[in-house]
Amino acid sequence: MIDYQFNFDVIWRNWDNFLGALGMGLGLAAASLTLGAILGLGLAAARISGKRWLDRPVWLYVELVRNTPLLLLIFFVYFGLPEIGIYVLDKYHSFILTLTLYAAAYMCEVFRAGLTSIPNGYLEAGKAIGLRPAQRARYVMLPMMFRITLPAMSNNFISLFKDTSLAAAIAVPELTFTARQVNANTFRVVEAWLTASILYLAAAYLIAWALRRVERRYAMIR
Amino acid sequence: MASSDMSSEPLLRATNVHKRFDSVEVLKGIDLDVAQGEVVAIIGSSGSGKTTMLRCINLLEEYDDGEIHIDGETIGYRIVGGVRKRLRESAIADQRARIGMVFQGFNLFPHMTAEQNVMLGLTKVQKMPKAEARDRAVHWLDRVGLAERREHYPYQLSGGQQQRVAIARAVAMDPRLVLFDEVTSALDPELVAEVLSVMKSLAESGMTMLVVSHEMLFVRDVATRVVFMDGGRIAAEGPPAEVMGNPSSERLRSFLGRFHGLFG
Amino acid sequence: MGDKGTFLYEIWVARGSLLSGAALTMQLSLAVIAIGSFIGCFGGLGLVYGPAPLRLAIRSVVEVLRGVPVLVLILFCYYGLALFSIDVTAPAAGVIALSGFCAAHMSETFRGAVASIPVGQTEAAKAIGMRFWQRLTYVILPQAARRMLPPWVNTGVEIVKGTTLLSIIGVVELLLSTQQAIARNYLIIQFYLAAALIYIIINFSVSQLGAWLERRFAYFRY
Ligand SMILES: Nc1ncnc2c1ncn2[C@@H]1O[C@H](COP(=O)(O)OP(=O)(O)O)[C@@H](O)[C@H]1O
Numbered sequence: 001m002i003d004y005q006f007n008f009d010v011i012w013r014n015w016d017n018f019l020g021a022l023g024m025g026l027g028l029a030a031a032s033l034t035l036g037a038i039l040g041l042g043l044a045a046a047r048i049s050g051k052r053w054l055d056r057p058v059w060l061y062v063e064l065v066r067n068t069p070l071l072l073l074i075f076f077v078y079f080g081l082p083e084i085g086i087y088v089l090d091k092y093h094s095f096i097l098t099l100t101l102y103a104a105a106y107m108c109e110v111f112r113a114g115l116t117s118i119p120n121g122y123l124e125a126g127k128a129i130g131l132r133p134a135q136r137a138r139y140v141m142l143p144m145m146f147r148i149t150l151p152a153m154s155n156n157f158i159s160l161f162k163d164t165s166l167a168a169a170i171a172v173p174e175l176t177f178t179a180r181q182v183n184a185n186t187f188r189v190v191e192a193w194l195t196a197s198i199l200y201l202a203a204a205y206l207i208a209w210a211l212r213r214v215e216r217r218y219a220m221i222r
Numbered sequence: 223m224a225s226s227d228m229s230s231e232p233l234l235r236a237t238n239v240h241k242r243f244d245s246v247e248v249l250k251g252i253d254l255d256v257a258q259g260e261v262v263a264i265i266g267s268s269g270s271g272k273t274t275m276l277r278c279i280n281l282l283e284e285y286d287d288g289e290i291h292i293d294g295e296t297i298g299y300r301i302v303g304g305v306r307k308r309l310r311e312s313a314i315a316d317q318r319a320r321i322g323m324v325f326q327g328f329n330l331f332p333h334m335t336a337e338q339n340v341m342l343g344l345t346k347v348q349k350m351p352k353a354e355a356r357d358r359a360v361h362w363l364d365r366v367g368l369a370e371r372r373e374h375y376p377y378q379l380s381g382g383q384q385q386r387v388a389i390a391r392a393v394a395m396d397p398r399l400v401l402f403d404e405v406t407s408a409l410d411p412e413l414v415a416e417v418l419s420v421m422k423s424l425a426e427s428g429m430t431m432l433v434v435s436h437e438m439l440f441v442r443d444v445a446t447r448v449v450f451m452d453g454g455r456i457a458a459e460g461p462p463a464e465v466m467g468n469p470s471s472e473r474l475r476s477f478l479g480r481f482h483g484l485f486g
Numbered sequence: 487m488g489d490k491g492t493f494l495y496e497i498w499v500a501r502g503s504l505l506s507g508a509a510l511t512m513q514l515s516l517a518v519i520a521i522g523s524f525i526g527c528f529g530g531l532g533l534v535y536g537p538a539p540l541r542l543a544i545r546s547v548v549e550v551l552r553g554v555p556v557l558v559l560i561l562f563c564y565y566g567l568a569l570f571s572i573d574v575t576a577p578a579a580g581v582i583a584l585s586g587f588c589a590a591h592m593s594e595t596f597r598g599a600v601a602s603i604p605v606g607q608t609e610a611a612k613a614i615g616m617r618f619w620q621r622l623t624y625v626i627l628p629q630a631a632r633r634m635l636p637p638w639v640n641t642g643v644e645i646v647k648g649t650t651l652l653s654i655i656g657v658v659e660l661l662l663s664t665q666q667a668i669a670r671n672y673l674i675i676q677f678y679l680a681a682a683l684i685y686i687i688i689n690f691s692v693s694q695l696g697a698w699l700e701r702r703f704a705y706f707r708y
Pocket residue numbers: 243248266267268269270271272273274275
């Protein structure tokens with residue numbers, strides 16, 4: 001490394017900022033993913049409802065959202081909604097709304113795939129013991145779908161958590177934003193980005209580890 | 223290729239072959255000779271090491287001790303300063319090309335037609351010109367009764383047809399020895415006969431074959447010698463009539479008892 | 487073309503910069519996908535067939551590149567490479583970072599596809615005496631290619647979307663050229679929607695290309 005002297009002092013001086021920023025990212029992710037999963041489940045139910053007027057619009061929504069860059073959606077919601085008279089959202093809520101809508105499209109696909117991969121025999125067994133449709137959904141389909149989709153869900157969770165870095169583009173003080181500020185103010189370029197990278201990696205591994213525990217807890221013999 | 227009369231050894235000679243998986247010894251010193259033109263059947267209950275033995279001969283498994291010779295040449299290893307060293311992959315590939323193998327699960331290449339499956343080894347391993355390889359493939363597919371199916375992909379063929387293509391793929395390479403590992407076990411009963419009859423005709427044409435099979439009628443009629451494996455050892459060996467008609471041990475008797483009525 | 491201030495008029499005015507932005511988006515994407523996939527194939531080969539130390543090294547790099555947000559990779563490259571007195575332009579820094587991301591995902595895709603080919607295929611190829619490269623070329627890769635295709639197309643779409651992040655370091659790709667147009671005419675909603683449409687068209691074409699390739703490879707089944 002050419003003449004570059006490492007100096008992590010600025011990192012320690014800004015350590016509280018970094019940790020707070022990490023917490024901010026995790027909070028944004030938790031809120032958006034919870035809402036996104038709920039919305040996604042509803043969308044998935046619409047997709048497999050067998051009713052074209054429900055299925056088609058949801059399909060279109062999912063395709064449009066998944067093929068549009070998240071950064072564009074963030075700007076569109078943040079700068080565009082006030083244009084049509086919606087002023088109530090600050091940058092935090094605006095970002096959560098965007099990531100929720102984005103996550104829902106991805107979750108919808110994960111859940112739909114999980115629901116359609118449930119072998120028919122289980123549903124028939126549910127019918128045979130006299131379960132009503134809602135009961136079959138509650139006691140057969142949802143639990144099986146949950147187990148089948150857990151691995152795919154954890155991939156999605158991690159990837160959506162990483163997407164919270166884009167909140168920096170609308171000045172939400174999360175990790176990327178903080179690292180960039182430290183970079184600009186102190187010129188400790190490598191230290192700032194290294195710290196952010198390590199914190200992101202640590203958080204991603206933490207999420208993966210937690211979800212793997214859930215997976216093991218709910219492991220299904222197949 | 224060394225011709226068999228250059229040495230006094232038979233085509234295949236396995237001496238004291240040992241094979242361990244982790245701590246479990248699966249082959250506990252196998253001695254087996256197969257002479258040119260012989261059809262040797264290996265019988266024995268599940269888990270006795272039959273598959274492992276065939277896989278060692280075709281170098282799909284590394285054996286831990288002992289030697290396997292083909293035409294007098296040690297295969298898979300050479301001894302350097304008293305230490306066994308596995309040969310390079312390219313040398314092993316050359317040795318494998320001299321031994322054919324037919325698998326229980328066919329293992330046809332799903333992205334190739336029947337003809338392409340047979341031609342692949344001819345053109346890529348034996349570097350045969352395409353036209354010649356195609357003639358050879360057509361000839362062998364015809365021999366196994368599938369001349370009209372040569373443009374078909376594996377999924378378009380029944381299990382019996384797939385297995386016959388797999389046999390054509392093995393024998394088209396003109397191997398010194400062909401290994402068959404329970405090649406009819408994965409087939410529906412009504413498809414077994416078509417595969418066995420192909421194997422019978424190969425045996426009659428003088429091909430040297432080492433066949434693991436539970437088809438006792440086939441073994442009795444086609445094999446020149448039967449080997450009974452039990453717990454990783456060869457427990458009995460001899461002409462079919464002797465081994466199967468006059469079992470030498472209680473274990474063999476009880477194994478054969480399960481097939482009673484089939485040939486008794 | 488309508489009056490000044492209407493959408494049609496303004497988009498006509500901005501057509502040149504929008505089109506050149508879209509062209510740059512496509513060029514960047516193509517470069518990243520080509521470079522990233524090329525490196526990723528070797529990464530994947532190393533992951534499957536390499537000796538243990540090599541596997542470990544590649545695995546670590548892949549994990550880091552997949553665990554850190556792309557935006558952080560981009561900013562790290564952009565600010566970091568300058569320290570080495572390497573004169574990288576913003577687009578070059580972006581292509582390097584995105585290619586790293588693409589290569590990491592391709593390595594994993596490649597490894598997964600090759601690992602999913604049944605061992606019987608390798609054994610059957612060995613049984614007719616094929617060498618390593620022959621087995622790879624004639625037996626393993628043709629089958630693996632088909633399994634790699636869907637995740638590869640997904641990665642391609644992610645890359646196209648990911649190029650928007652280069653707007654943050656001043657690369658005038660489609661998103662930034664859209665924002666520059668918006669700064670002149672304040673047609674926020676319309677212009678973001680127009681840009682979204684172009685992204686959707688590009689990504690839809692990528693998916694269609696993928697679907698076409700899949701049909702081409704669909705001449706065999708398992
Ligand atoms: N790859 C392997 N790893 C561990 N154990 C194995 C492996 N392959 C075979 N075995 C064990 O070796 C023994 C012999 O297996 P095998 O040769 O397949 O018997 P057979 O073909 O006679 O049924 C069995 O107990 C089997 O579980």
